[in-house]
Amino acid sequence: MQFYDEVEISVESWKWGNGLASGRRESWIPYWWPNGWDGGNWGSIIFQASKDESTLLEYKYKKIFKAKNWEDWRTKDQYWANAPDLTLIVPVETMVKHAETGKVLYHFTQDWETWKALAWWIGWKWNIHFKDAVNQYPNFFLLWEPGQKLNLILELQLLGDVGLIWNPSVGKSSLINCAASTKAKVADYPFTTLVPNLWSVSVGDFRFNMVDIPGLIEWAAEGKWLWNDFLRHVLKARIFAMVMDMSRYDEWIKETNWLFDEIRLYIEQKFLQDEEDYYFAFEKQWNYINFNVYVDDELFMSKRVVFVLNKYDLINDEELLQEYESQLIQIFWEYLKEHWYKSLPEDVIKKNIFVTSAWTYMWVWEWCRALAEMLKDMPKVEIPTVEPRIAFEFDDDEAEMITDITDEEKDFLVEEWYLEHAAARYTNVYEIKNAEICRLVFITPWGNDEAEMWFWKQMDQKWYINLLEEFWARKWDVLKIKSYYVGQDDKYIMY
Numbered sequence: 434m435q436f437y438d439e440v441e442i443s444v445e446s447w448k449w450g451n452g453l454a455s456g457r458r459e460s461w462i463p464y465w466w467p468n469g470w471d472g473g474n475w476g477s478i479i480f481q482a483s484k485d486e487s488t489l490l491e492y493k494y495k496k497i498f499k500a501k502n503w504e505d506w507r508t509k510d511q512y513w514a515n516a517p518d519l520t521l522i523v524p525v526e527t528m529v530k531h532a533e534t535g536k537v538l539y540h541f542t543q544d545w546e547t548w549k550a551l552a553w554w555i556g557w558k559w560n561i562h563f564k565d566a567v568n569q570y571p572n573f574f575l576l577w578e579p580g581q582k583l584n585l586i587l588e589l590q591l592l593g594d595v596g597l598i599w600n601p602s603v604g605k606s607s608l609i610n611c612a613a614s615t616k617a618k619v620a621d622y623p624f625t626t627l628v629p630n631l632w633s634v635s636v637g638d639f640r641f642n643m644v645d646i647p648g649l650i651e652w653a654a655e656g657k658w659l660w661n662d663f664l665r666h667v668l669k670a671r672i673f674a675m676v677m678d679m680s681r682y683d684e685w686i687k688e689t690n691w692l693f694d695e696i697r698l699y700i701e702q703k704f705l706q707d708e709e710d711y712y713f714a715f716e717k718q719w720n721y722i723n724f725n726v727y728v729d730d731e732l733f734m735s736k737r738v739v740f741v742l743n744k745y746d747l748i749n750d751e752e753l754l755q756e757y758e759s760q761l762i763q764i765f766w767e768y769l770k771e772h773w774y775k776s777l778p779e780d781v782i783k784k785n786i787f788v789t790s791a792w793t794y795m796w797v798w799e800w801c802r803a804l805a806e807m808l809k810d811m812p813k814v815e816i817p818t819v820e821p822r823i824a825f826e827f828d829d830d831e832a833e834m835i836t837d838i839t840d841e842e843k844d845f846l847v848e849e850w851y852l853e854h855a856a857a858r859y860t861n862v863y864e865i866k867n868a869e870i871c872r873l874v875f876i877t878p879w880g881n882d883e884a885e886m887w888f889w890k891q892m893d894q895k896w897y898i899n900l901l902e903e904f905w906a907r908k909w910d911v912l913k914i915k916s917y918y919v920g921q922d923d924k925y926i927m928y
Contacts, residue, residue, distance in 0.1 A: 438589035440492040441532055444478045444521075445499045446551050446581040454560040454572045467560040467570055477518045478551040482541035486524040489587055500551065520547075524589055532584035540590070551581050563887065573884035575876045579918040593631055593644030594808050596670030597741075600688060601647075603678040604743040606630070607791035609645045612801050636798075636805040644670055667696065668703075671811050672737045672804060673724065679757060680747035686760050690768045700726060700734070715769055715777055721807060722777060722785050737807055739785045741800065746790040758786055835904045836864045838913065846911060851925055856909075863906060863928075864913045870897060874914045874924050901928065 456467045478500050500519045529539045529548070539548040563571035597605040609615060613632035630645040646667055667673070675692070677685045697713055705711050711728045715738070726734040742757065762782045769776045787800045842862040846852045852860055865871075870892070877888045892898050906912075910928040 438489060439586065440489045441496070441584065441586050442492050443497045444550050444583050444585060445497065446478070454574050456560075456570060467564055477549050479518050479520045480527075480529065480539070480541070480548045480550055481520050481522055482525045482527065482544060482546040483522050484525050484544040486522055488524065489527070489589055491522075492587060523587060526590040528588045528590050530586040530588060532586050538585070550583060550585070563883075568883070571883060573878060573881045573887065575884075576878055578872065578876055579921050581918070590669055593670045594641040595634075595643045595672045595674050595804055596667050597643065597645050597674050597676050598667055599676045599692065600678075600685075603676050603685070604791045605645050605676050608676060608741070608743060608789065608797065609643055611791050611794050611797045612643060634801055634804075636801050639805045639809070641805065641808050668700070668734075668736075670736070672739060672807060674739050674741050674804075676741045676743050677761075678744050679742050679754070680744045686757070686764055689761065689765055693768075704733070717777055717781050720781060720784050722781060737811065739787060739804070739807075740782075742786065742788045743791060745788050745795060746793045754788065758783065761786065834865065834867050835900060835906075836866070837904075838862055838864045842911070842913060846925070851911065860910055861906070862911045862913060863901070863904065864915060866915045867897075868917050869895070871914055871917045874926060875916075875918065875921070879926070 454467065478498065498519060498521060523541060525541055525544055525546075527541045528537055529541075529550070530537050538550075541548070558575040560571045560574050562575075563573065597608060599605065609630060609632055612634045615630075615632050632643055632645070634641055634643050673696075675689070677688075679685065700713075705726075705728070708728050710730070711726065711733070714725050714727065716723045716725055722738040724736045724738050725732060740761065742754070742761075745754065748754065762779050765782060766776065766779055787796070787803065789796050789800055791797065839860075839862045843852070843857050843860070846862065847854050847857050873888055873891055878884045889898070901912075906928055908928060912926050912928050914924045914926060916923045
């Protein structure tokens with residue numbers, strides 16, 4: 434199955450249409466009465482996590498998901514049937530983000546965990562609700578509220594504790610086969626691994642996850658080839674294990690600098706574009722190397738770094754190994770001194786260099802035990818979530834409900850024939866910022882006299898008319914109603 438770990442989809446609350454004012458018409462009934470009843474509620478859109486899913490391939494081709502109502506409208510005193518919920522299955526560790534803002538809306542961490550993206554929405558009210566002692570046969574109904582829509586990004590999080598990072602063909606897949614007793618594909622050519630592999634490693638009674646990241650190349654942070662997508666999996670690991678191929682003589686040592694530069698550049702592009710005061714630093718914590726990112730002098734991100742010198746079986750020379758270690762320490766130390774705010778003692782770098790041979794299993798378990806000790810005192814990766822805005826895109830900073838915008842809107846209203854040119858001189862325009870008034874305006878069928886009378890009665894009962902009069906609004910002034918429905922324009926009504 435193809436690995437598919439990021440997709441953008443759209444979820445919508447479905448809207449069948451508007452109702453009608455219905456009444457009994459049978460000849461044998463002496464007194465007719467309205468018999469149109471409420472429309473049914475459409476279903477919620479719910480995401481559910483499943484441990485049996487491992488990819489987002491299902492959402493590659495179908496991008497729009499709508500919750501539908503169950504049936505068409507009814508009369509004869511019958512309600513609509515309610516619609517069933519629409520449940521979308523995603524893998525565990527899927528993160529749901531808002532497509533426009535990039536904010537994390539929800540993060541699934543357990544099997545059968547559910548999250549309601551769009552709650553059910555109420556259908557229209559038919560004319561039976563407006564019958565009273567005076568008006569026995571109301572000839573209007575309320576419209577359905579506009580359907581809601583959310584553009585979401587589903588991103589599968591490979592939350593590995595240890596990420597194996599370096600160029601292609603350095604033995605990362607072979608190492609993970611040794612540590613996790615798996616059979617990941619290995620071969621003697623570059624780019625054998627094309628998708629990240631996540632496996633579990635057990636050290637005694639302690640278990641952690643290890644991610645085999647496809648080989649990174651230069652300019653990966655600039656989106657070259659596919660590796661910009663893989664860099665985001667790198668950042669989800671708590672420990673960066675830099676796996677190096679000692680069989681390539683000393684060429685592998687020179688690659689240390691640009692690989693850290695690619696990771697730094699990716700972090701800047703992904704998280705720090707709107708920040709001004711930030712810096713990166715390699716710092717000592719006990720005998721470990723921490724790769725830290727600071728924003729406004731506060732810790733923003735922290736990863737631990739170890740160096741793994743792999744393929745020792747191909748050199749099998751203790752003196753050459755010591756020379757390679759000395760060169761790595763010297764080049765890395767000079768790189769830190771020249772490009773980073775802080776440097777590290779050489780002895781700390783040496784303590785975080787491990788030698789392995791995936792082919793012969795040499796020192797692999799010693800390295801895994803050292804990783805387990807590091808992870809025991811490190812906090813888990815936490816992804817913050819925010820509450821999604823489902824019904825209204827409401828701005829809490831709006832202090833005034835009514836604002837005079839006469840000078841800004843008159844020319845537009847004349848051009849669009851909302852106002853006559855002669856009348857515009859004496860007309861004021863007010864902007865109304867209120868979610869409840871917005872809802873009343875959108876569910877009222879304008880052009881129906883009874884419906885408009887009902888609207889202004891509601892405005893009076895809710896004391897909105899008093900507020901308008903306090904603002905010196907006069908008859909025939911124009912009210913611009915701010916829309917809080919996603920995808921719906923503001924509306925203009927005559928006072």
